[in-house]
Amino acid sequence: MSDQLYLSVWLPGTLSNWRTRYFEKMLSLVPFSQREQPQSTLIIQGVSVTEPPLLERPMNGPVHLSDVSEILRDFQGDDVAYRLESWWDLWQYTGDDWEIRPVRMGLCCFGSEFDNGGSLSTNQQEDLRIDFGVDTLFLPDPTLTGSGRLVESNVKSLLKLVHDIEDELPLERRALETESGENFADKLARMMGGGEARPQ
Numbered sequence: 477m478s479d480q481l482y483l484s485v486w487l488p489g490t491l492s493n494w495r496t497r498y499f500e501k502m503l504s505l506v507p508f509s510q511r512e513q514p515q516s517t518l519i520i521q522g523v524s525v526t527e528p529p530l531l532e533r534p535m536n537g538p539v540h541l542s543d544v545s546e547i548l549r550d551f552q553g554d555d556v557a558y559r560l561e562s563w564w565d566l567w568q569y570t571g572d573d574w575e576i577r578p579v580r581m582g583l584c585c586f587g588s589e590f591d592n593g594g595s596l597s598t599n600q601q602e603d604l605r606i607d608f609g610v611d612t613l614f615l616p617d618p619t620l621t622g623s624g625r626l627v628e629s630n631v632k633s634l635l636k637l638v639h640d641i642e643d644e645l646p647l648e649r650r651a652l653e654t655e656s657g658e659n660f661a662d663k664l665a666r667m668m669g670g671g672e673a674r675p676q
Contacts, residue, residue: 479654481611483638484602486648495603496548498645499558499585502604503541505640507633509563509578513537516562518544520551524591530556537563537578554589566613566633567626574626582607604645608634611654615664631664 485502487495516539520531530551535543539562548558563578570577584605586592592601608614614631617623638652652660 478610478612479656479658481608481614481654481660482652483606483608483641484651484653485604485641485645486650487603488646488648491646495585495587496552496558499583499604500541500545500548501645502606502641503544503560503583505637505644506562506581506583506606507564507637508537508539509565510538511565511576511578513563513578516560518547519559519561520547521557521559521590522553523555523589525557525593526591554587556587557590557592558585559583564633566630568613569617569620569623574622579613580609602651606637611660611663614660 487498491498514537516535516537518531518533518535519529521527522530531547533547539560544560551558560583562581562583564581565576566579567574568577568579582605584592584607586601586603586605588599588603592605594601614627614634616627638650641647642650654660654663
């Protein structure tokens with residue numbers, strides 16, 4: 477059964493006022509797809525995810541981060557959140573064969589007073605988040621020829637981005653888990669028939 481996969485990032489409390497700067501830094505680490513792709517979308521919201529967007533701006537890809545940064549400067553505040561829905565490249569099974577194709581990802585930044593709709597209170601929720609989509613993109617399927625090798629390539633892309641973020645951002649903590657709250661590394665280890673394992 478598929479599940480949504482997230483990377484959540486908490487910044488040290490003393491740096492939370494700089495979350496927009498670190499969001500832009502996180503965006504600079506993402507290997508955005510340079511292939512033909514649908515439009516990306518920048519969404520700005522205030523107060524809560526249940527409120528209508530303050531701005532919803534479509535962008536032709538590949539994304540230019542300078543365009544994103546210019547818009548973010550016009551929307552500041554502890555009750556504001558940003559979400560960039562864009563694309564990166566992963567191996568996907570198309571029904572006949574495997575292809576590298578753009579896959580949607582969501583990159584988020586939450587103000588300290590913004591309610592992101594999660595189970596945590598606003599003062600405990602993450603500062604930054606990446607929504608990677610369904611976890612089946614990163615889990616081997618023994619019924620598909622070549623799945624192990626090509627899904628391993630997807631996992632390497634995922635973990636490289638996680639490690640780059642760990643290296644470049646001043647993290648207090650981070651969690652790579654599914655929407656159900658399961659540690660992704662443990663789920664991957666089970667799918668591969670191994671014991672418990674965690675991303676290094």
